[in-house]
Amino acid sequence: MLDMTGSPMLDNGNELTVTVDALGPRGDGIADSEAGRLYIAGALPGEIVRVRTLGKRGGGLAAKLLEVCTSAPERVGPSCRHFAACGGCTVQHLDMASYRVWKQGLVATAVARVGFKPDVVAPLVATVTDGRRRATFAAFRPRAKRAKFFFGFHARASRHVVELEQCLILRPELMELVPQLRAILLDLVPPGARWDVSMTLADNGIDLLIAANHDPGPDAGKALAMFADAQDIARIAWRHTQQSEVEPVAFRQVPVLEISGVSVEIPPGVFLQASADAERVLGELVTAAAGGARVADLYCGVGTFALPLAAAGANVIAVDGDAAAIGALARAAGMAGFGGQVETEVRDLVRRPLAAADLAGAETIVFDPPRGGAQVQVAEIAQTNAARVVAVSCNPTTFARDARTLADAGFTLQRVTPVDQFIWSGHVELVGVFSRL
Ligand SMILES: C[S@@+](CC[C@H](N)C(=O)[O-])C[C@H]1O[C@@H](n2cnc3c(N)ncnc32)[C@H](O)[C@@H]1O
Incomplete structure (x- = not known):
């Protein structure tokens, strides 16, 4: 049944008092109870809370927080007055130091699950709070x-x-x-x-x-x-x-945006990193890790990494499935005098991944796929002799899966740097650096 706003009406579940064990990846407190595993928005580990069970969620139940009976020392008042109602931010009720540890831990847990040491994950890099563009x-x-x-x-x-x-x-x-x-x-x-x-x-x-x-x-x-x-x-x-x-x-x-000093005309609806500050941090991490005269930038978008890589002197092969993004990148690179350095291709990298042989000349391969990761393309990257691979990802789980494929093919995961592009939410951006040692 839907309410006036088109939302499902809440059912009247059981009231329970439970102890919260952990903070899950979506920012919910997780507690085990006689009704099964509960996911409680707004609850923190160590807290005793009174909840009402709602509908099914995963293998357990979502639960509404009715009362915090014993609160955690890390609990703080939310900064935004809409926090309780709005779905944008999920973790404003945790102090900043604990929040950063939790978020770094989301990445460490994902990589540990596929056999990497969690200490390969660097501390979370913060970005400006009000930077969402x-x-x-x-x-x-x-x-x-x-x-x-x-x-x-x-x-x-x-x-x-x-x-x-x-x-x-x-x-x-x-x-x-x-x-x-x-x-x-x-x-x-x-x-x-x-x-x-x-x-x-x-910018304009x-x-x-x-x-x-x-x-x-x-x-x-x-x-x-x-x-x-x-x-x-x-x-x-x-x-x-x-x-x-x-x-x-x-x-x-x-509309234009400057990326690494190059003015890029933005097509409507094209992918852009959510904040300019995070884009700068990611660009710096990618260019610092990349090396060699030839770099492949797969899932390149409008050139968030291809342009700083070209500005640093590399010859870049930039590939993306979005023709409008590739057109914008090619035009921007040409206008900035990087036309000879940036070669572009529109290509569906799931249906037609670049084969290992196509990537043979690249000393560094950068890839930054959508949330589902780059399973098919990574199977080919794994067969290359690239000295370095740099993965950018907004999904630690699919990143970990793809990282395992690279490691099984002989690449060493040097470090993973989480970047807090999506502050106060369960989303995190990361840059993983691999090398053939
Ligand atoms: C996370 S964005 C990264 C874009 C760019 N690296 C950046 O930072 O702005 C993922 C990119 O993958 C592209 N993409 C999605 N599915 C694709 C596919 N099947 N083949 C090639 N590119 C794809 C999108 O167009 C988008 O530009």
Whole structure:
């Protein structure tokens, strides 16, 4: 059964008092009870808590925290007033030192599970707190007459939309646009519709991409174009969720981002690291680890690593499945005078991985796949004689699997550096460095 906002209604489970044993990878307190394993949002290890069981989760049950009977010494008040309701941050109730140990531990646990020593994992590298330059807001108007309009982030594991007055992790320029955006969408989102509004802060303004299961129509298109003029928004694009094409609604400037001193024109909806600060840290870790005159950058996107590698003097073969990203990288490299150094290819690396023979000339191979990892491509990388492999990943579990493949083929995992790109959440970015010794 769904409530007014389209979220499942909570069932009335059992009330239990339990002791929390651990903090799980999603930031939930984990406790074993007579009802089975419980996942309790907001609970910390060592705490005695009163909970009510909710629906099934994995092999156990989700549980709602009703009362902290005995609190952990590491418990702190959350920094954001929306923490209890919003699904964006999950671990603001733990002091910063313990939080960092927990997050580093997520990576150490994943690599230890496949046989590496946990001490191969360096301490967590922090990045600026309010550095998030992209975020997707949900705009939702229920079908019922006179139903309230919602604009905000999803609540945890829910389609319920939480309205925000503040967000401590977003770049302030994005948060400043939220009231104006809410005001215009209030007039435009039709009953029963849900729009996903992705905001990206480029160097020359904000880039908006709206995804919905219908076309904007002339009235909404015109209103959005006027909104772009009034708010000095660089571009507003629209993506019908059943079609792959993105169409411009308002195109005032091409959004650009500077990567390693090179100006890159950003296609709508293309992958970008979530924060410029984390992008800088990752770029520094990758370029410091890479060596040799020839580098392959697989899953290269718009050139987050290919451009700093070229700037450091390497010849780079940059490959990605997204033609728009590759086009942007090729143009940027050409304009910056790196055209002769950066060779690009659009290629699906799952269906058509580069064979070990194709990678034979590369002294370093960098790969940065989506969350599912790069199993098929890594099987080929493992067969190369590359002196170094640098893996960038946002998923410690698939990274560990791929690292095991490389280690079994004779690569040594030198170190793994976790980078806190997604502060106060269970997500973590990492850079793993391998060498043939
Ligand atoms: C985590 S992003 C990394 C991009 C880039 N390294 C960066 O840091 O900005 C993963 C990239 O993999 C690309 N990708 C996803 N699936 C792919 C596939 N099957 N073959 C090739 N590239 C793929 C995406 O287009 C995206 O650019």
